[in-house]
Amino acid sequence: MKHVLSGIFAAALALSASAAQAQDKPPLKIGGILDMSSLYADITGPGSETAAKMAVEDFGGEVLGRKIQVLAADHQNKADLSANIARDMLDNQGVEMIYDVAASATALAAGEIAKARNKIIMFNGPGSIRLTNEACGPYTIHYVFDTYGQANVTGLAAVKSGLDTWYFLTADYAFGQDLEKDTSAVVTKTGGKVLGSVRHPLNTSDFSSFLLQAQASKAKVIGLANAGGDTVNAIKQAAEFGITKGGQKVSPLLAFVTDIDSIGLETAQGLLLAEAFYWDLNDDTRAFSKRFQERMKRPPTSAQAGVYSSVTHYLKAVKAAGTTDAATVMKVMKETPINDFFAKNGKIREDGRMLHDMYLFEVKKPSESKGRWDDYKLLATVPGSEAFQSLEQSRCPLVKK
Numbered sequence: 001m002k003h004v005l006s007g008i009f010a011a012a013l014a015l016s017a018s019a020a021q022a023q024d025k026p027p028l029k030i031g032g033i034l035d036m037s038s039l040y041a042d043i044t045g046p047g048s049e050t051a052a053k054m055a056v057e058d059f060g061g062e063v064l065g066r067k068i069q070v071l072a073a074d075h076q077n078k079a080d081l082s083a084n085i086a087r088d089m090l091d092n093q094g095v096e097m098i099y100d101v102a103a104s105a106t107a108l109a110a111g112e113i114a115k116a117r118n119k120i121i122m123f124n125g126p127g128s129i130r131l132t133n134e135a136c137g138p139y140t141i142h143y144v145f146d147t148y149g150q151a152n153v154t155g156l157a158a159v160k161s162g163l164d165t166w167y168f169l170t171a172d173y174a175f176g177q178d179l180e181k182d183t184s185a186v187v188t189k190t191g192g193k194v195l196g197s198v199r200h201p202l203n204t205s206d207f208s209s210f211l212l213q214a215q216a217s218k219a220k221v222i223g224l225a226n227a228g229g230d231t232v233n234a235i236k237q238a239a240e241f242g243i244t245k246g247g248q249k250v251s252p253l254l255a256f257v258t259d260i261d262s263i264g265l266e267t268a269q270g271l272l273l274a275e276a277f278y279w280d281l282n283d284d285t286r287a288f289s290k291r292f293q294e295r296m297k298r299p300p301t302s303a304q305a306g307v308y309s310s311v312t313h314y315l316k317a318v319k320a321a322g323t324t325d326a327a328t329v330m331k332v333m334k335e336t337p338i339n340d341f342f343a344k345n346g347k348i349r350e351d352g353r354m355l356h357d358m359y360l361f362e363v364k365k366p367s368e369s370k371g372r373w374d375d376y377k378l379l380a381t382v383p384g385s386e387a388f389q390s391l392e393q394s395r396c397p398l399v400k401k
Contacts, residue, residue: 027069028324030056030311031095033085033110035102035125036074039203039229042258044102044125047296047304048072052099054292055311063319071095075106077202082106086113086121096324097122097314100307104128104175108135115140120326122314124306127227127254128178129389132353136396139326140352141333144306145276147175148389150254151183153274153358153382158221159190163249167219168197169210169234171226179225179253195219203229207237215243227254232262239267256301260363260375268375271363274387277302277342278359278376284341299373309342310354346384351396355384 032052036045049072056068071089075082082101089095090113098114101107102125114121115137122141123131129148131140166187170176176199184194195217198210211234214222222243224234231252238250252259255273279289279299288308289299300308317332318324338346343356361376369375391399 025064025066026094027067028063028318029069029071029089029093029095030097030099030314031085031089031093032070032072032099032307033075033082033089033101033106034072035077035106036072038077040077040102040125040227042262043228043256043301044100044303044307047292047300048100048102048124048307050295051292051300051304051307052311054295055308055315059312059315063315064322064324068315075101075103075110077103077106079105079109083109083113086110090114090117090119096120096326099311099314100124100303101126102303104131104178105173107131108174111135111137111140118326120314120330122310124310125303126175128174129182130174130178132351132389133395136351136398138398139330141310141348141354142352143310143354144303145254145274145358146353146388147179147182147254149276149358149387150274151179151186153360153380153387154251154253154272155183155186155223156190157272157360157380158249158251159187159192163221163251164190164192165195165219166192166221166223167195167214167217168223168225169207169214170197170199171202171230172199173202175227176225180223183223183225183253197225200226200230205233207234208241210234211238211241211243215241215246215248219248221249221251224250224252228256228259231255232259235263235271236267256303257299257373257375258301261298261373265364265366265369265375268363269365272379273361273363274382275302275359275361275376276356277305278361278378280374280376281359281378282341288341305342309338309340312340313338349391351391351394351399353388355388357384358382358387 052070073085098121101110104126107126120139124144129146132142168180170180292300317329321328321332334348346356348354360380
């Protein structure tokens with residue numbers, strides 16, 4: 001009996017010591033650098049933070065005996081502030097991975113900080129193709145969409161349907177410039193013409209002078225190389241000025257379901273747009289979106305759905321690798337296909353681009369919609385290998401030619 005009791009006592013001590021050791025381990029911190037209060041807040045913002053937390057909860061809340069902690073900070077669409085936040089997260093707060101970084105200028109700034117510190121950074125909200133070209137890095141992942149993919153899916157479909165003359169309204173920063181450039185290349189390659197463009201300040205409220213220039217061009221399509229609140233305001237004001245009734249098409253080159261909801265189907269009906277995700281695609285997307293909507297009171301955008309998917313993929317790789325070492329985890333992430341509600345057979349390439357299907361949608365007429373958020377008709381599914389820039393075209397220094 002004494003031997004039995006001593007054995008039980010020893011086992012209890014071992015379990016107690018193991019639990020204490022686990023409690024002594026620092027948490028694994030992941031940090032979101034988000035637009036919490038400005039024109040991209042609906043696209044990413046609190047919804048991206050919520051998606052990251054859902055991913056952590058569904059994973060079980062801990063990995064390698066460490067609690068997982070989700071941090072989030074507001075970059076206010078300022079590149080210098082984004083860089084400072086990234087620096088503080090990685091140098092002072094012990095963050096191992098940065099997620100989202102909505103907006104391209106802020107992403108490019110944060111990306112350089114992460115690259116210098118050999119830390120993983122996963123982009124969900126920003127779109128600039130530079131993130132997988134000149135600004136690529138060994139620990140950088142561009143997960144959801146980019147300007148090349150958006151231009152390739154939307155621009156190609158529009159020109160093929162006869163909308164072959166374009167004029168661009170372009171947000172005057174990295175994302176807008178890249179989106180205009182990439183769409184112009186698709187338009188001209190497909191036999192169309194670009195009649196001109198005008199740059200507008202980020203987060204402007206008055207598009208009247210820019211829209212009048214576009215109207216005067218008599219282009220069949222006014223391409224909106226912007227996003228978020230800028231896209232919403234431009235489309236609303238184009239309708240108010242009678243531009244769309246006059247026969248010109250407005251094409252948002254990056255739009256989200258939250259934008260369409262803000263614009264309203266009466267104004268947005270008939271718009272063609274490319275998305276990486278839509279809540280009502282299938283049973284899996286609907287199941288996740290229902291859970292997300294219970295928390296956020298609206299379905300997720302593609303960026304927010306991408307945050308959940310990318311955070312989950314990262315945590316699975318950490319568990320499989322048995323470490324948070326960036327090089328080891330990245331190797332596992334690139335070797336492991338992504339199969340979830342966001343992507344089927346997704347793959348992270350050597351340049352950091354996550355290849356997955358893209359979708360071409362048309363916005364429904366009010367008479368076709370069954371209710372709020374029932375906004376899209378699926379026109380085409382474009383495989384990632386066709387939607388995104390090929391490795392042969394890549395300007396990423398990591399790509400072997």
